Amino acid sequence: MAEKSNGEVETKRILRFPQVKALVSFSRMHVDRLEKAGSFPKRIRIGVNSVGWLESEVNAWVERKVAQREAVSPGAHEPEAAT
Secondary structure (H helix, E strand, O other): OEEOOOOOEEOOOEEOHHHHHHHHOOOHHHHHHHHHOOOOOOOEEEEOOEEEEEHHHHHHHHHHHHHHHHHOOOOOOOOOOOO
16 A cells, blocks of 8 residues: 555555456457557556456546547537438
């Protein structure tokens, strides 16, 4: 555990793939591709046949994606589909 600057204790939590998938909705293969390209947090080996990802890093990745979306100028919305 590490102490945050405000005195709170930060607990590091490791997520297994089903938990990561619930957060990002990507297949294992796509997560692997993004990770190899340096576009997704690196996995942590937690056992001989087990890997996981730090929850804080996955959440930070999601927050960056949200910030990128919000950085797009307000008038640049995607066109609506014709019905």
